[in-house]
Amino acid sequence: MSQDTYSFQTKLLHNDHKVDQQTGAVSVPIQHASTFHQFDFETFGNYDYGRSGNPTREALEETIAELEGGCRGFAFSSGMAAISTSFMLLSKGDHVVLTKDVYGGTFRLVTEVLTRLGIDHTFVDMTDVEEVKENIQPNTRLLYIETPSNPTLKITDIRAIVSLAKQNNCLTFLDNTFLTPALQKPLELGIDVVLHSATKFIGGHSDVIAGLAVVSDQELADQLAFLQNSFGAILGVQDCWLVLRGLKTLHVRMEHSSKAAHQIATWLSEVPEVEEVYYPGLESHRGHDIQANQAQGYGAVLSFRLRDREAVKQFVANAKIPVFAVSLGAVESILSYPATMSHAAMPKDEREKRGISDGLLRLSVGLEKPEDLIADFEQAFNQIRQNVTPS
Numbered sequence: 001m002s003q004d005t006y007s008f009q010t011k012l013l014h015n016d017h018k019v020d021q022q023t024g025a026v027s028v029p030i031q032h033a034s035t036f037h038q039f040d041f042e043t044f045g046n047y048d049y050g051r052s053g054n055p056t057r058e059a060l061e062e063t064i065a066e067l068e069g070g071c072r073g074f075a076f077s078s079g080m081a082a083i084s085t086s087f088m089l090l091s092k093g094d095h096v097v098l099t100k101d102v103y104g105g106t107f108r109l110v111t112e113v114l115t116r117l118g119i120d121h122t123f124v125d126m127t128d129v130e131e132v133k134e135n136i137q138p139n140t141r142l143l144y145i146e147t148p149s150n151p152t153l154k155i156t157d158i159r160a161i162v163s164l165a166k167q168n169n170c171l172t173f174l175d176n177t178f179l180t181p182a183l184q185k186p187l188e189l190g191i192d193v194v195l196h197s198a199t200k201f202i203g204g205h206s207d208v209i210a211g212l213a214v215v216s217d218q219e220l221a222d223q224l225a226f227l228q229n230s231f232g233a234i235l236g237v238q239d240c241w242l243v244l245r246g247l248k249t250l251h252v253r254m255e256h257s258s259k260a261a262h263q264i265a266t267w268l269s270e271v272p273e274v275e276e277v278y279y280p281g282l283e284s285h286r287g288h289d290i291q292a293n294q295a296q297g298y299g300a301v302l303s304f305r306l307r308d309r310e311a312v313k314q315f316v317a318n319a320k321i322p323v324f325a326v327s328l329g330a331v332e333s334i335l336s337y338p339a340t341m342s343h344a345a346m347p348k349d350e351r352e353k354r355g356i357s358d359g360l361l362r363l364s365v366g367l368e369k370p371e372d373l374i375a376d377f378e379q380a381f382n383q384i385r386q387n388v389t390p391s
């Protein structure tokens with residue numbers, strides 16, 4: 001059995017960087033050198049200067065490329081560094097069509113930075129293929145997808161958007177942060193550039209800020225390598241090592257957390273205080289069938305809506321297990337309040353149009369026993385019930 005035929009789960013551990021070829025070390029060495037001695041005046045070695053190439057970073061880049069099924073991976077100092085550097089594949093006069101509920105940082109980059117550089121955009125509902133089609137202009141160079149979207153977990157039909165992009169000579173980028181290659185392999189569906197905030201599930205332990213990009217086309221790989229070196233937003237070696245360590249448990253973490261998220265979403269659907277549950281694993285979810293058709297699972301993030309801000313406040317004050325924080329994708333469950341956290345910069349009416357009401361909470365499920373989380377939430381709902389003054 002060759003390494004190529006190993007399952008994803010096995011490849012996480014048994015890949016080209018399983019042991020250090022020089023020492024047999026069963027952990028990738030952290031190579032701090034910023035510069036590399038050249039043994040020959042005429043012919044230089046594989047490495048010259050640390051921004052352009054470093055063996056520790058290369059180990060992470062090769063590993064993520066293999067896991068996403070691409071030809072080359074790139075490690076950046078944050079998810080936003082990966083995203084903004086990739087956007088530099090575009091030029092002045094180009095136009096981007098992107099999903100309305102794109103990550104806040106990407107929204108800021110596109111609306112406040114790229115516009116200054118003469119790169120224009122149109123926001124669309126990516127779940128509506130007709131709407132995407134109608135908004136493609138002669139100068140549209142890129143269709144930008146995020147699926148499932150944040151925080152209402154809308155599902156975009158990846159194959160449909162890829163086919164539209166191919167008909168119109170556009171590139172496609174997909175932010176795969178929520179599902180990771182453990183659950184979704186966008187390159188196999190024809191996407192050109194896969195992007196990650198490795199700060200989330202890939203790192204997995206709330207202890208590193210990192211970004212990744214992966215491509216399967218050699219020409220695109222060369223262009224991105226040039227941009228990575230030109231902008232210089234590379235990931236430091238300690239952080240590369242932390243991401244590599246986090247990756248080893250990616251499969252078990254995603255498996256446990258997705259299953260727990262499904263269980264919690266199902267339970268929440270029956271709670272009278274919960275007005276709506278957003279989780280693609282629920283059959284009632286609008287994107288359920290598409291998700292089942294393009295991914296290997298439904299992920300570990302769900303959102304739910306309570307009556308109002310006051311109900312949310314009481315729930316958060318009484319839920320003891322999850323941390324209340326910005327971010328997601330960690331070993332500990334994270335509860336966030338999009339209205340004042342991820343989407344604070346968005347005007348209230350814009351937020352509400354996107355379903356991000358004052359009653360919406362997002363939960364990223366960690367590795368706790370789901371029954372413990374459910375019991376914790378049950379007592380938090382009981383507190384709300386006792387505080388409600390009967391009308």
Ligand SMILES: *Cc1c(COP(=O)(O)O)cnc(C)c1O
Pocket residue numbers: 078079080081103105146150175177178196197198199200209210211
């Ligand atoms: C967090 C996040 C980002 C940005 O990543 P950073 O590592 O914080 O720069 C991009 N996309 C999504 C979906 C995210 O959740």
